Amino acid sequence: MNSELTKEIIAEEFRQIQSHICEELEKADGKGVFIKDHWQRKEGGGGLTKVMKNGNIIEKGGVAFSAVHGPAPEKMLKKLKLQGSDFFATGVSIVIHPHSPMVPIIHMNIRYFEMSDGTYWFGGGIDLTPHYVVPEDAAYFHNQLKSTCDQFHPEFYPRFKAWADDYFYLKHRDETRGVGGIFFDRLQASPSLSVTQLFEFVKKVGYLFPKIYRYLMQKNHALPYSEKEEQWQKMRRGRYVEFNLVWDAGTKFGLDSNGRTESILMSMPPMATWEYDHQPPPGSQEAYTLEHLKKGIDWIAETK
């Protein structure tokens, strides 16, 4: 880490990204407002969780900022394969569940981690979980991510896209959570990319999020749907729960290591359901969606 960029500067920028995102989402929703919940961490630091309920378009949304520090717990050192005394971690984390099954669920996270011995890294990602896969929307989403990645390194998009396919994957269903996105972790400065450039990249991902989601909200929220689509949405929300509770490394680690439960589970949906061995009829939109929840689909090429 160079001397100009400090963890305080990063945390402050993340806090501003949270504010910006909440303002943009409130504007796009037109009715819902984010309620603020400040919390302190006994061992050091704290956070500000902002939650929206029953907006026009957003049924349940959470945008969380945190900056925590203190002695590194044993479990953390073991999981991260690190040695050291104190840690610092800051991040912004978002999950939005819309009312309409025609609007996708979205998730975004950016984070910075630092140990007292000087080790540090950035991580993050954005992924999109449509209840119904729409190739043009997936292509728009991936094009936006690719443009942002390409400003920094030609390998970022292909690497982080494949990483997202692997990460957001329900092994017990052989399904991806959605149409993927980008995922990256442990990004450190290299001869070709300074820490300042990495920070710029992570900030751009943060600021890209509301642009993407406003577009997808606007494009899809007025589309008609019926009870059938609502029922399917509830089942897809069930899958979202399965991913988060069974496979998401961050959630598992948080719940197992005495993290703040309400912040970790802010991502849980309203009204999820499970049906025994549900099989959508062949040729249906639901079957089409299942067929496209697979790793390795090049969404940008698909729609060219």
Add this chain to the structure above:
Amino acid sequence: MNSELTKEIIAEEFRQIQSHICEELEKADGKGVFIKDHWQRKEGGGGLTKVMKNGNIIEKGGVAFSAVHGPAPEKMLKKLKLQGSDFFATGVSIVIHPHSPMVPIIHMNIRYFEMSDGTYWFGGGIDLTPHYVVPEDAAYFHNQLKSTCDQFHPEFYPRFKAWADDYFYLKHRDETRGVGGIFFDRLQASPSLSVTQLFEFVKKVGYLFPKIYRYLMQKNHALPYSEKEEQWQKMRRGRYVEFNLVWDAGTKFGLDSNGRTESILMSMPPMATWEYDHQPPPGSQEAYTLEHLKKGIDWIAETK
């Protein structure tokens, strides 16, 4: 294992217990019927899953029987700290989600495991998850379990009751899943209890289940409730999901080791919801329930 009692006899008895339970539940429900789903396991064996949807009292219920065998997977040997070539496992597993928030969710499982080197054990348990804790119902439930346990060994009930408190526990909420019950695993014959007696005990647990649940259905299904209780029920179902996906060792192992997903997740509820940081009003029935989802409550003594 003595020569008279074979794994085939145990599996056949378990299959009969499944039949008996489904008949009893259909009678008690008065409308719902169990749909049968036979399945085969590629590596050996299979099962019969019976599922009820939208009965009079039961909203979603599954009663699963399976008897599987084959080469023991690496993960199984590691988890069970066993060596050996082939395994055999048979069991009956049940979860019932009622329509009414005034009727508790119930779970029962009995199982038998055997390795080709002769190692074997029984396991199982019953636990009750009321949406609203009712001390008399909890006392009835525990008295029934205690009576059955006491017929076999004076230490069974206290040991298995404490085991259930520890097992059905959501660490990240500091909540038990419900009012507990009994849980036992790796029961083997001892000088004081033959394998035949152990099998008798496990059978009694299986046959006790419908008696208990018919009583609790009958007693509570006609009680009035409103939208407030329904909303609470959906949140409690969310907790049920959290336990099963985050903490239940059987579920985790099954999903991670290529088990049959639909059978494993048969336990998932219909219509579960999550609200950010929900706190029931002090003095409410909901607050009372949360205060009583704790380890170590002696329900039998409580209501004397």
